[in-house]
Structures are given as structure tokens and as C-alpha cells.
Amino acid sequence: MKRLRSAASRDTREQNDSPSLRSMLQARLSRRDTLRGSFGVTAGSTLVGAGLAGCSDDNGGSSGDGNQPPELRFQSVQGVAGSGIDTIALPEGYTYDALIPWGTPILGDFPAFRPDGSNTAAEQAQQSGEWHDGMHFFPIDGSDTNGLLCVNHESLSFDFFHGYRVENGSAVTNRETDGNGLPTNADQVRKEINGHGVSVVELQRMAGEWRVSDNGRNRRITAVTPMRFSGPAAGSALLQTAYSPDGTQGRGTINNCGRGFTPWGTYLTCEENFRGYVTTQEDPVPQEKSRYLINAGGFGYLWHGVAGDASEDNGEFARWDTTPTGGSAADDYRNEANHFGWIVEIDPFDPASTPVKRTALGRVAHEGCEPGRITPGQPIAFYTGDDDENEYLYKFVTADAWDPDSPDPDMLDNGTLYVARLDASGSGEWIALDIANNDTLAQNFDSQAEVLVYARIAGDLIGATPMDRPEWSTTDPDTGEIYLTLTNNDEKDASSGSPNAANPRDPNLWGHILRVREDGDDPAATGFTWDIFAFGAPADADPDTVNRSGLTADNQFAGPDGLFFDPRGVLWIQTDNGGNAVADATNDQLLAVVPGGLRGDRTLTADNQSALRRMLVGPGDCEVTGIVLSPDARTLFVNIQHPGDAFPPTNGFPAGGASGPDNLPRSTTVAIRREDGGEIAL
Structure with a gap:
């Protein structure tokens, strides 16, 4: 600049x-x-037989192909709140299977998860990561019952990621740090690095239930996996580091939150709050870093704290501190923050492929990268x-x-x-x-x-x-x-x-x-x-200023x-309540509505809000996120992120029961299905 x-x-x-x-x-x-x-x-006047102009006050709406819009055929489940809730609530006639909880062995030696959190970094690299978030399902050869599920791993609860113990009646984390909060155990830091990123997991449905399969396609992509830059910024001086003096290569993807996909069959993972990992000791912090909220503490990971460890490989820890150390950008990691905040494209069908950071889409705290409607002969728009x-x-x-x-x-x-x-x-x-x-x-x-x-x-x-x-x-x-x-x-x-x-x-x-x-x-x-x-609003809030829907x-x-x-026109809404009056009434949840079935302009109002229905209520202290429908619409995959996320943890989802040092809560993908095998929601 x-x-x-x-x-x-x-x-x-x-x-x-x-x-x-x-x-x-x-x-x-x-x-x-x-x-x-x-x-x-x-807006709809240029479309033929579709769009908002096709809505009818007589029948409640019309779909773009001239058929009636789908109708939700389940009743809202009751909102329930509480940190100790250790299961999910679904409408009558629905059930779920817990798939791919944190630590599920998916490749290599298939090391089993240890419920006390004591797995090593090498074992974590062969297991699914933590804090499941955005995901997408890629059918194999058009199958309804066999496909690859790509799952993001946004972050982790490091207070109990390595387990914890009880001393004198109080919970004490097993994460090893010095008096300033800097980590001191290099293997623990590597485990945290390996707990982030993306899992590619093959699933097969057998006898009505989905199971993790292994046909050589499973893969872990972590915060250390080699990547390449592509597009206008590749090779820029702004991407030069000691690891990549020519600014074309990078290591890892971090804080993978929302997701996207392409019509040519690749997965887009989105790097969101990278500011929580890269730090700087500069004072004042230059604007190109401070505008991205990069500071000395980040989110407390402070992985640079083990820099200089005898086992460190090629600056794997030092790179997280972006303070210039003299010389040029090719001599240190002052530009490491510029390696994150991108859309990363992954070929889920080729475990040996190198993920690509597509710089043409810009560097921000990306939350999703959804394509608009895809039409042959037209360009494609991706929204983020x-x-x-x-x-x-x-x-x-x-x-x-x-x-x-x-x-x-x-x-x-x-x-x-x-x-x-x-x-x-x-x-x-x-x-x-x-x-x-x-x-x-x-x-x-x-x-x-x-x-x-x-x-x-x-x-x-x-x-x-x-x-x-x-x-x-x-x-x-x-x-x-x-x-x-x-x-x-x-x-x-x-x-x-x-x-x-x-x-x-x-x-x-x-x-x-x-x-x-x-x-x-x-x-x-x-x-x-x-x-x-x-x-969004509490039900009892003022309808003129807050509860306008x-x-x-x-x-x-x-x-x-x-x-x-979903392809049928059902809009699914997931929540991350935070601390507010709605959270006091219900844990985080999943709701559904069919905009095509709403009258007039298809906007939720007090006159039609009953069309919005609650499908799922999650366990305590979780976020409900990540969602995709199976090709035959008979399974809805949903992620339950950071259940029990307090210290000590508040519940033992998905195993159930109270959490304890030997029953850690685990972020989990759940497969929701109807007990009669029918289509979800309709």
C-alpha cells in the first residue's frame, strides 16, 4: 500500500x-x-415461471417448475435449555446416529481415541479433528449410499483437548504452559495443530445406518499440510517467508469455518479467524496487521511459545509469531499472517493432491463460499x-x-x-x-x-x-x-x-x-x-423494535x-446463540422453513411465522453448524460443535452422561433420519 x-x-x-x-x-x-x-x-420479472413474481396468494406460493412448494411435515420440537443436556432433541419419528466424533480413527494405523484426551500428536494426525463445522457430501459414482464427507475443524477447547484432572476438588488442565501462558510441550502443540483443518471421510450406508469406511480415500488436512498459492497474489512479495522465499508455497489451513463447493467436484474450505493464531509483538502494530485484529495474544494458542524446541522442523512453531526479526521478508515470518484468510480448494477424490489457496477470492475472515445458481454458458458467482x-x-x-x-x-x-x-x-x-x-x-x-x-x-x-x-x-x-x-x-x-x-x-x-x-x-x-x-428475537420481545418477525x-x-x-427448496437455519434471552429458553438449534410456501414477498412475518419450525435442539454449550442433505434426501448430516464447552466440561455428548476426566465431550457429526426411512422433513 x-x-x-x-x-x-x-x-x-x-x-x-x-x-x-x-x-x-x-x-x-x-x-x-x-x-x-x-x-x-x-427482481423476478426477468425469469420465466420462477422467482418471487410467481408467488400466489391463493395457494401460498409456487415453485419455479410450476409445482406446489414442498410442505414441512413435522412439528416444532420444544426448546430446552441447560448445560448438562447430553443429547439432541428431534421431532417424533426421527432419530440420529453419531458419526465421526473428534478422534475417530480414519487412516494410517487407525489409532483409537482415548477418552481421557491423551492421544499423541501423531495419533491425532490420523484421526478426525475437533470443532466440526462446515461440510459437504460428494457422492461416489452418483451413489445415494456411498460418498465422501468433507468436514471442517474450526478450533478446539484447549482447556480439555489434552484432558484434565481434578486436584483438591478443582479441574486442572493437562495443557502444559509457563507462567505467561506460553505452551511448553511441543507434542501438545503439534497435536493442537493436527486437530485443526479438514477431514475427508468415506461413508457408506448399510442396513439404514451410515458407517465410516476405508477404501484409501480418507485424508486429514491440518494446519501444517503443504499448500500452494494460486491466482494474482501467488508469488507476491507479500507472501514471501523463510519457508517460501518466492511466495508460492504455504503450510496448513486454520480456523476452517464455513464451506463451499464447485460444480467440478471440489471442496472449498474457508479460513476465518486466523487472527487467533498468528501474533505479533510490534508496537504499534502496523495497519496491515491491526486491520485484521492481529495482536500479541491471539486466542491464547501462542504456538510460537515452543519455538526453538530441539524437535522443531523448519520453523514450524516460530512461524506463528509474525514480528520481523531483521533482514528481508524471505528471512523470517513477518508475512505468515498473509498466508491465512483465503479460500482453499481441495480435491476430495485425490488424497495425494495439494490443496490450493485461491487468492483471487481475497483475504478476509471468510465465512463460507457458496456459489450462486450455476448455469451452463454463464459465469459463476461465489458469495462470502x-x-x-x-x-x-x-x-x-x-x-x-x-x-x-x-x-x-x-x-x-x-x-x-x-x-x-x-x-x-x-x-x-x-x-x-x-x-x-x-x-x-x-x-x-x-x-x-x-x-x-x-x-x-x-x-x-x-x-x-x-x-x-x-x-x-x-x-x-x-x-x-x-x-x-x-x-x-x-x-x-x-x-x-x-x-x-x-x-x-x-x-x-x-x-x-x-x-x-x-x-x-x-x-x-x-x-x-x-x-x-x-x-431473530426472543418470543416475548417488542414486536415493533426487536421481534419484527x-x-x-x-x-x-x-x-x-x-x-x-436443500435442492427441494427447504431453507435450514442453524444458530450460535451466545449469551442472550433466547439461549436461556433453548440451546442452539436447527430450524426449517420453505420460503416458496410463504405468501406475498416470501418474508417471515407475524402472519406466517408458524411456517418456521424447530427440527433439532442441541446439547448444552454447543453450536449447531455444518449441514448437508444426502442425495436421496433421507439423511440430514449436521455437526454438533464443542458440546459441553466450559471448564470443567458440562456434559458428555455424544457418549452421554456427565462429563469427567475419562468422558470428554466431543464435537460430532450426526446423521439424522426418519425411523420409517422416508425423506427428511417432508
């Missing part, structure tokens, strides 16, 4: 010319009823949120059109990255982060590679709209609309451009779901229409996070 090297962490926010919209907020909300009608007609308070919504549009007969495996290297500006009128603009066609970017950056490495700063400069922690997105298979979760935001202020019309509540403790429709249903459009599909005790939710449209 040319002029921002010594700026404070948020200085570029002041250059953001996006209006705060406070003066327009009430006008926007008062016009909501009018927009409900015009949103569908305007930057999951921090007051961050931005992005899309990447491929330069080439999709050709299913001749797929390009490097399609994600060429295209345009855009960031969103949302106006109070209900319209929006995608602004290209393209240095060749934007004077502001050209005045502040030296190259397109620099724009992409510091995409957050580029978004500041061109006036993107701050959002309430943009997380997962998903695409309506009927209309092509994009739905996006905004989880929450209690750090709003006018100088950051929030609150605003698309993120109106201040503070937003409950979250909401945004809906976007590209102009002309064109993935490459630079204009769009938007509205708010649903507001009229939620009841049967479907109140907060912290919408994971989001998934």
Missing part, C-alpha cells in the same frame, strides 16, 4: 464514504411494506461474508462461463472480486476491487496482489457497507436469490457506518437473515435488490449462523 503503512487499525474506516444511513433508517423501515410487493416483481463486526459482504465472479463438458480446474484463478454497498432504498451495488479500474485503489495500493491481500482495507476505501457479522450464505434453487446470515453485532457506532438500513437494530443481539436478488438474475450483475427475510416459543431463535437450501 502506498499511503497506509503507519495508519491506525481503523483509520481507513474514516475514509469510507458509505453514509451512516441513520437519517434514512426510519424511512427505510416505514417503506418495508411497499418493498415487500415491489421486491418480488422487480467476512465474519467480524462491521465487516463486508463479497462476491467473486469467474471470468469464464461454466462449461460442464470442459471444466477448467483453475476457474477460481481468474475473475473479479466485488464488495457490497447496500442502500436504504432496498437496492445495492457490487463494487469491483480492481486496481486497474478504480482510481482510489490505484492511489493506495501498488498492485492487484496487494488489493487482494488487504481486501478489508480496499473495502474501507471504496465505501462498502458495514454488516452485522456476515456469515453463511445459501442459494434458493427456485429463484436464485442469495440468503445471508448476519449473526449479531453489539459494536455499532456511526463512525463505522452502522447501524444502517440492512443492519437496523442497535445493538443487534439476535441477528437476522438478509436476502439478495441479482439484477436480471445475472451472476455478473453489478446491481442487486435486497430485503430482510427474518429477524413475530416469532413464538415454538421457533424463537438468535445468532443465525449456518444456512443451507
